Amino acid sequence: MTRSSLTTPPAGAAVPSPEAGGPEPGTTLGSHYSRCFGCGTEHPTGLHLAARTPDGATVEAEFTVGEAHQGAPRLAHGGVLAAAMDEVIGMSVYLFRKPYVTGRLETDYLLPVPVGTTLHLRAWCNGIVGRKAYLEAEGRIGAPDGPVAVRAAALFIEVDMAHFAEHGDVAAIAAEHHDYEVNP
Numbered sequence: 001m002t003r004s005s006l007t008t009p010p011a012g013a014a015v016p017s018p019e020a021g022g023p024e025p026g027t028t029l030g031s032h033y034s035r036c037f038g039c040g041t042e043h044p045t046g047l048h049l050a051a052r053t054p055d056g057a058t059v060e061a062e063f064t065v066g067e068a069h070q071g072a073p074r075l076a077h078g079g080v081l082a083a084a085m086d087e088v089i090g091m092s093v094y095l096f097r098k099p100y101v102t103g104r105l106e107t108d109y110l111l112p113v114p115v116g117t118t119l120h121l122r123a124w125c126n127g128i129v130g131r132k133a134y135l136e137a138e139g140r141i142g143a144p145d146g147p148v149a150v151r152a153a154a155l156f157i158e159v160d161m162a163h164f165a166e167h168g169d170v171a172a173i174a175a176e177h178h179d180y181e182v183n184p
């Protein structure tokens with residue numbers, strides 16, 4: 001895909017292997033927040049991505065484009081497709097058990113995606129250097145080996161949980177992440 005040097009890992013960047021104690025191959029990954037637009041089960045018009053990891057290092061999920069996701073009539077909105085890529089990439093880096101946020105997201109749109117299409121999403125990590133993780137994803141139409149409609153490359157930056165507490169809603173975090181100490 002067309003991408004910038006900012007999302008390309010430098011030569012020699014370490015590609016992480018599955019975490020010891022991380023999710024077993026085949027594990028379904030839960031939502032990180034019930035009201036998340038990408039994965040929240042309680043979001044009325046969200047993407048409802050339910051991801052799994054086939055190998056402990058990459059993530060797969062399906063997204064069926066609905067009425068709420070249109071840009072042109074009966075076609076998916078490009079920003080919604082970018083959100084799907086952002087989410088599946090975010091899930092793949094969360095496999096490494098540290099919180100990350102999107103720093104940069106690049107997207108190539110190769111095919112129009114009609115409402116009703118199921119996109120088969122896959123995300124993986126190409127390397128981590130310090131706090132910077134270099135990731136990629138693709139979305140294929142109709143099947144895991146279907147035609148590629150969307151490709152993305154991203155730079156995610158490691159943060160700590162204080163990032164979410166400081167800038168977001170600490171009570172909501174505590175309500176859903178019981179292992180999170182509000183006042184450590």
Ligand SMILES: CCCCCCCC/C=C\CCCCCCCC(=O)SCCNC(=O)CCNC(=O)[C@H](O)C(C)(C)COP(=O)(O)OP(=O)(O)OC[C@H]1O[C@@H](n2cnc3c(N)ncnc32)[C@H](O)[C@@H]1OP(=O)(O)O
Pocket residue numbers: 006032033034038086087090091094098099100101102103104130131132155157159164172173174176177
């Ligand atoms: C119930 C609650 C649950 C809570 C959550 C639980 C954990 C869940 C975890 C995971 C879920 C997965 C699903 C998530 C959903 C998808 C992810 C999203 O959509 S996230 C939202 C969008 N993104 C932001 O809102 C970031 C906004 N930006 C920032 O906050 C800052 O800019 C931040 C943290 C990214 C960096 O700020 P600095 O001050 O910490 O660090 P600096 O020094 O600026 O950057 C560090 C390095 O990164 C590079 N960098 C940063 N941004 C860059 C960019 N845009 N392009 C290129 N390089 C960049 C810098 O050049 C620097 O590099 P050098 O170390 O000097 O080599």
